[in-house]
Amino acid sequence: MSRNLILGACLSSLVLLAALVSFVWTPYDYAALNIPEKLQPPNAEHLFGTDHFGRDMFSMIMVGARTSIAVALVAVGIGMALGVPLGLAAAARKGSWLDEVIMRGNDLVFAFPSLVIAILITAVFGAGAINAIIAIGIFNIPVFARITRGAALSLWEREFILAARVSGKGAARISVEHILPNVANLLIVQGTIQFSLGILAEAGLSYVGLGAQPPTPSWGRMLADAQTMVSFAPHLALIPGLAIIITVLGLNLLGDGLRDWLDPRIRVARA
Amino acid sequence: MLRYALKRLISLMISLAVASVVIFAVIEVAPGDPASFMLGVNAQEDTLAALRAELGLDGSKVQRYFNWVGGMLVGDFGTSYTYRTPVSQMIADRLWVSLPLALYALTLSTVIAFPVGIYAAARRGKPGDLTVMGATQLGIAVPNFWFAMMLVLIFAINLRWFNAGGFAGWDNGFWTGIHSLTLPAIALALPQAAILARVMRSSLLDILGEDFMRTARAKGLSRRQALWRHGVRNALIPVLTIIGLQFSFLLAGSIIIEQVFYLPGLGRLVFQAISARDLIVVESVVMLLVFAVITVNFLVDLAYAAVDPRLRSRT
Numbered sequence: 001m002s003r004n005l006i007l008g009a010c011l012s013s014l015v016l017l018a019a020l021v022s023f024v025w026t027p028y029d030y031a032a033l034n035i036p037e038k039l040q041p042p043n044a045e046h047l048f049g050t051d052h053f054g055r056d057m058f059s060m061i062m063v064g065a066r067t068s069i070a071v072a073l074v075a076v077g078i079g080m081a082l083g084v085p086l087g088l089a090a091a092a093r094k095g096s097w098l099d100e101v102i103m104r105g106n107d108l109v110f111a112f113p114s115l116v117i118a119i120l121i122t123a124v125f126g127a128g129a130i131n132a133i134i135a136i137g138i139f140n141i142p143v144f145a146r147i148t149r150g151a152a153l154s155l156w157e158r159e160f161i162l163a164a165r166v167s168g169k170g171a172a173r174i175s176v177e178h179i180l181p182n183v184a185n186l187l188i189v190q191g192t193i194q195f196s197l198g199i200l201a202e203a204g205l206s207y208v209g210l211g212a213q214p215p216t217p218s219w220g221r222m223l224a225d226a227q228t229m230v231s232f233a234p235h236l237a238l239i240p241g242l243a244i245i246i247t248v249l250g251l252n253l254l255g256d257g258l259r260d261w262l263d264p265r266i267r268v269a270r271a
Numbered sequence: 272m273l274r275y276a277l278k279r280l281i282s283l284m285i286s287l288a289v290a291s292v293v294i295f296a297v298i299e300v301a302p303g304d305p306a307s308f309m310l311g312v313n314a315q316e317d318t319l320a321a322l323r324a325e326l327g328l329d330g331s332k333v334q335r336y337f338n339w340v341g342g343m344l345v346g347d348f349g350t351s352y353t354y355r356t357p358v359s360q361m362i363a364d365r366l367w368v369s370l371p372l373a374l375y376a377l378t379l380s381t382v383i384a385f386p387v388g389i390y391a392a393a394r395r396g397k398p399g400d401l402t403v404m405g406a407t408q409l410g411i412a413v414p415n416f417w418f419a420m421m422l423v424l425i426f427a428i429n430l431r432w433f434n435a436g437g438f439a440g441w442d443n444g445f446w447t448g449i450h451s452l453t454l455p456a457i458a459l460a461l462p463q464a465a466i467l468a469r470v471m472r473s474s475l476l477d478i479l480g481e482d483f484m485r486t487a488r489a490k491g492l493s494r495r496q497a498l499w500r501h502g503v504r505n506a507l508i509p510v511l512t513i514i515g516l517q518f519s520f521l522l523a524g525s526i527i528i529e530q531v532f533y534l535p536g537l538g539r540l541v542f543q544a545i546s547a548r549d550l551i552v553v554e555s556v557v558m559l560l561v562f563a564v565i566t567v568n569f570l571v572d573l574a575y576a577a578v579d580p581r582l583r584s585r586t
């Protein structure tokens with residue numbers, strides 16, 4: 001196991017742990033206002049200080065981790081649940097109209113950055129965490145469809161697939177029983193990368209007000225709130241930013257490490 | 272080449288047409304009638320009808336779709352529900368902030384990433400390379416709007432080299448405009464530069480392993496000469512594609528960065544329009560962004576095919 005993998009796993013678990021623990025315990029009530037203790041810099045009582053309403057930043061960061069992880073995780077789930085079957089189908093019927101429709105559809109979705117999808121959805125249905133999930137999730141579909149199709153295409157040329165066909169299995173059954181297990185590693189690695197992109201996207205969306213709405217804490221909105229106070233309370237901006245960086249860095253390292261670990265045959269150029 | 276270009280052009284048209292239908296359909300689902308929203312609850316039925324006719328809201332859905340698309344083709348994006356001014360004029364004004372910002376960031380990101388990527392590849396595995404790889408790994412993880420806030424804190428609030436926000440406009444001279452776009456452009460460019468430097472490095476490393484690089488060394492070129500004459504030139508092809516793709520990221524990313532610096536660009540326009548329920552503005556800006564992404568990808572494909580003839584046979 002590489003250093004990347006270990007460091008990435010540690011950072012990611014740290015954030016995950018904070019999110020899970022926040023369900024049963026936070027140092028303070030994350031929503032409790034305490035105006036007399038507002039805008040404290042980090043100290044022994046409040047490890048990460050307090051915000052302009054005197055809320056404990058440490059507790060808000062913990063609960064914010066929950067929001068970030070939930071949004072990004074469900075978005076990756078949507079991307080996989082829809083993208084992988086589409087990619088498998090396109091590869092199984094390579095060159096057919098189905099393949100063509102799926103791939104052109106992919107190109108089309110690619111032309112809508114998740115921010116643009118979020119703007120459209122919000123303009124119509126209003127802002128909220130669900131809409132952020134849908135926007136990031138839609139953006140993930142073509143990513144998984146493409147990577148699944150690409151990997152599946154080369155597998156379809158292999159002899160063990162030919163053997164399966166000779167034994168009378170249909171394309172759908174081969175896709176599920178033989179292709180899918182062989183692309184699983186690739187999907188796990190890509191899933192990790194998309195997860196980290198999802199964390200960044202969620203932060204961006206909630207920063208501009210298109211994500212989770214108050215009182216649900218989210219790192220992006222904490223940054224938006226901090227913006228006008230950055231000159232006299234820089235910790236309000238520093239801490240949520242560092243939380244995002246640690247999470248994204250951890251997931252990226254984890255993804256890189258997993259790729260090397262799961263597939264030692266490929267010499268990875270690490271783009 | 273012409274055949275290939277034509278084929279790609281047709282596919283571009285289809286993509287644009289489908290995208291416009293999708294955008295129109297989504298906006299169409301939006302609840303509420305813009306006319307009654309503008310005139311309030313006490314409006315008379317005939318005033319409402321007149322306003323609907325004026326805004327082009329009285330036809331069937333199909334009719335309105337074709338009015339919208341037909342109008343855009345001749346540069347008429349309709350009339351804003353809230354400001355009662357032509358949307359095309361509003362977009363044109365804002366584009367003069369967003370487009371230079373995206374181009375400025377693209378230039379910065381390229382200028383930073385090229386030397387860094389080449390440096391790392393030339394020193395593969397050595398401390399210099401490891402430092403660059405670590406720094407770019409970090410650069411990718413930094414949210415650009417947070418980085419922007421840190422830049423404001425350091426260079427605007429503490430050092431006072433720049434304004435914390437706002438746009439001086441181009442009327443006061445080119446350099447004044449550039450000056451007020453500098454911090455936003457840096458914020459947008461650095462995370463992209465981190466990605467680009469990694470692509471440059473790995474692309475160059477692939478090339479350095481090629482046989483013709485060994486030949487170049489064998490015929491007496493120094494490492495440095497071989498690297499520049501044969502390595503960098505060949506490594507540029509995949510890098511150019513990424514640069515093209517980055518443009519659309521930068522244009523979309525500028526929407527968020529504009530919020531940090533209070534820049535009067537497309538991003539502010541679209542968020543104001545969302546809160547004012549000025550859906551025609553949202554619809555048009557989104558279409559414009561999608562148009563930009565699709566067109567840039569098309570141009571990148573063409574440039575790629577012009578450089579590498581093998582790609583023309585693939586679709």
